[in-house]
Amino acid sequence: MPGHLPASMLAQDSDSLPYWEGLALGELRIQRCNSCSKAVFYPRAICPHCFSDQLSWIVASGKGTIYSYTVAHQAFGSFAADVPFVVALIELEEGARMMSRLLDAPRERVTVGAAVTVTFEKVEEDLTLPYFRLLE
Amino acid sequence: MTRPQAAIVGVAESDLGRTPDKTVLQLQHQAARAALKDAGLGFGDVDALFCAGGWAWAPNLMLAEYLGIKPKYTDSTNIGGSSFEAHLGHAVAGIEAGLFEVALITYGSTQRSDRTRNRGGYTFKLTEQYEPSFGLPTPVGAYALAATRHMYEYGTTSEQLAEVAVATRKWAAMNERAMMREPITIADVLNSRWVAEPLHLLDCCLVTDGGGAVVVTTAERARNARATPVWVLGHGEAHTHNTIASMPDLATHQAAVASGRDAFAMAGLTPADIDVAEIYDSFTITVIMTLEALGFCGRGEGGAFVSNQRTAPGGPFPMNTNGGGLSYCHPGMYGIFLLIEATRQLRGECGPRQVEGARIALAHGTGGVLSSGSTVILGKD
Numbered sequence: 001m002p003g004h005l006p007a008s009m010l011a012q013d014s015d016s017l018p019y020w021e022g023l024a025l026g027e028l029r030i031q032r033c034n035s036c037s038k039a040v041f042y043p044r045a046i047c048p049h050c051f052s053d054q055l056s057w058i059v060a061s062g063k064g065t066i067y068s069y070t071v072a073h074q075a076f077g078s079f080a081a082d083v084p085f086v087v088a089l090i091e092l093e094e095g096a097r098m099m100s101r102l103l104d105a106p107r108e109r110v111t112v113g114a115a116v117t118v119t120f121e122k123v124e125e126d127l128t129l130p131y132f133r134l135l136e
Numbered sequence: 137m138t139r140p141q142a143a144i145v146g147v148a149e150s151d152l153g154r155t156p157d158k159t160v161l162q163l164q165h166q167a168a169r170a171a172l173k174d175a176g177l178g179f180g181d182v183d184a185l186f187c188a189g190g191w192a193w194a195p196n197l198m199l200a201e202y203l204g205i206k207p208k209y210t211d212s213t214n215i216g217g218s219s220f221e222a223h224l225g226h227a228v229a230g231i232e233a234g235l236f237e238v239a240l241i242t243y244g245s246t247q248r249s250d251r252t253r254n255r256g257g258y259t260f261k262l263t264e265q266y267e268p269s270f271g272l273p274t275p276v277g278a279y280a281l282a283a284t285r286h287m288y289e290y291g292t293t294s295e296q297l298a299e300v301a302v303a304t305r306k307w308a309a310m311n312e313r314a315m316m317r318e319p320i321t322i323a324d325v326l327n328s329r330w331v332a333e334p335l336h337l338l339d340c341c342l343v344t345d346g347g348g349a350v351v352v353t354t355a356e357r358a359r360n361a362r363a364t365p366v367w368v369l370g371h372g373e374a375h376t377h378n379t380i381a382s383m384p385d386l387a388t389h390q391a392a393v394a395s396g397r398d399a400f401a402m403a404g405l406t407p408a409d410i411d412v413a414e415i416y417d418s419f420t421i422t423v424i425m426t427l428e429a430l431g432f433c434g435r436g437e438g439g440a441f442v443s444n445q446r447t448a449p450g451g452p453f454p455m456n457t458n459g460g461g462l463s464y465c466h467p468g469m470y471g472i473f474l475l476i477e478a479t480r481q482l483r484g485e486c487g488p489r490q491v492e493g494a495r496i497a498l499a500h501g502t503g504g505v506l507s508s509g510s511t512v513i514l515g516k517d
Contacts, residue, residue: 004269011261019266041381042266048382068288068386070280072273073330079271084330087272089281089381099267099381112288129269 002085002101003078007127015043018057023128026120028062030096031055041096062118064092064132069102069110086110090132103131110134142231143358143365144224144514146175146351147476152465153315155345156249160191161202163244163347168203171349176362177238184209184236186223187243188469199242209236215375216503217416219243220350220471221510225371227352237354241475244347245467251343267379273332276340276419278380278505280332283421285386287334289436294334296439297420298325301338301462303448304417308459310449310489315342316463339420341461341470348472350479366479369405369496369515372398375508383506387436389422391509392429392500399498399511400431407431410513411494412481413453414474416502417460426500430511454491457481471501475512482516 012020019042022029031040035052039060046053069088072079079085086102088110102110103119115135122128148170150163158166164187172178185200185207192198196212209230213222220241227239260268272278286292302322308314320338328337358365374394377383384390400406407430415430417423424438432453433441447455456462458477461470478497480486500511 003271005260009259010265010269011259012265013262016265042263042379044263068281068285070272070277070284070335071330071333072271072277073332074276075271075273079273082271085271087270087277087281089386097381099270099272099379101270112284 001121001123002103002131003082004123004127004129005078007124015045019043022059023120023130028060028118028130029057030060030092030094032058039092039094039096041098058094060092060094064090064116066110066112066114066116067091067097068112071107088132090116101131103133105134140367140369141355142228142352143355143367144350144475144479145353145358145361145363145365146171146177147479148174148349149313149473149476150244150347152313152346153344154248155246158246158345160189160244160246160347161199163246163345164199164242164349165203167244167347167349168240168242171351172240174363175351177351179203179205181238182240183207184227184230184239186211186227186239186241188212188214188219189243189245215508215510217418217469217471218373218501218503218508218510219469220475221499221501221512222373224350224352224368224475224512225373225510228368228371231352231354237357239352241350241352241472242347243469243472245469246345247468248343248345263379267381275505276335277332279419279421280335281380282386282425282506283334286421286425289387290439292424292439294326295322296443297339297424298322299442299445300417300420300423300447301325303442303445303451304456304460304462306448307457307489308463311459311464314459314464315344335419335421341418341466342463344465344467346465346467348476350472350475364483364516366482366514366516368512370399370401370403370513371511372396372402373508373510377507378504380505389425389429389502389506389509391507392426392502392511395509395511396430396500399513403513405496405513409496410498412457412478412491412497413455414457414478414497414499415455416470416474416500417456417462418470418502422502422506425506426502429509430500449489457486457489457491469503474499474501478514482514
């Protein structure tokens, strides 16, 4: 299992609660703006694209592509033992972008544009995280 | 260009490098005292205070009290390493509005000596809560993500990134205050260990302690200053995002595009007019993206622009002439040192590293994770 931060270090709030609760259920929840239809991540009360305050929660497909990535060779705390590991920005097919770890990714197959899919890992009793794997 | 209304009249560093026996207040006192002396002024003349830092709940309150000053104007704008270019712009605006006459801008950090600090008990709040679970070392990992994307879109190479580090080290060799002065080669950079691919150790800035101070005053007082006034001709600032996943385009430093455009417009100048450039170099990729954003070269052409040691001593584009954050010092937020070096270059005080005939200088700060940009253009009579 990848290193992680304890849930107690992540201050969930009323913007983020549906996201964290979704992860526990195996759902990657993001928002969509009712006004401009753009996908929004991370969750918030205002659409950063058109400033509407009408946003709905949707369940993302979990499919996307690597927008950019890095292989970390130095990391801190509970992550130090994992190096080297891949952190990527994932462009979800709905259009929003999010950071995640790529699991079990052979270095030579990690490229910008590669297709990925979400995988949920329960890292603590009350914390599930969305990681990604390369699609075959 | 309208006649400039404010000028830098004093600059100084504090002790730099490793200062385990000093506090951030002592470092800022030391730099402020020296900068005021450089200006021919004293603490009693200061009526506006600008500082940025995370070392206190309200840094301006603590620092002003410690120094015994009671500013009638205060600004603790913190947009990361570019804060001090923003402070300078704000100070000029305040002076032009007649709100105060003598602005003191300070910075101090003991981040190197504090390195063993324990993060235990820290809670990632609000919009910070979505990224730390993935272990990205920050800020280097975020700049690595930008570098990967820049390489993907434009074919930028590790060798081109290394050109920046090598050229900057050559300048550092001529600065006795620089921490790293041994010459390095492109191979040395490429053979240094990975930190976060595609960035090697020598693509990364130093981690040092240190502080700096800048004194800004009215045109009238500047004309009677001890040293040659360095006029603030233009200023621009912008920020576009906070978390790296929210950066609009990881291959374009959009904050610098906006800040550079506004600074050049205010100054009535173009990139071709710049004699010496001090460009925030947290990482080598930062420089390449900033040069493109400011219009020194086209989009995607930054790698080619810095090739063949263009920015090295004797090259056609003198840049980061103190040795930069990569080789001189980098105490967390480096922006104040850009102003100090640009001022010294225009005054002609730089000895072996002096850029001959420098009349117009540009200093550009970048903060956060390519989040903010602030550009200032400086000139002398």
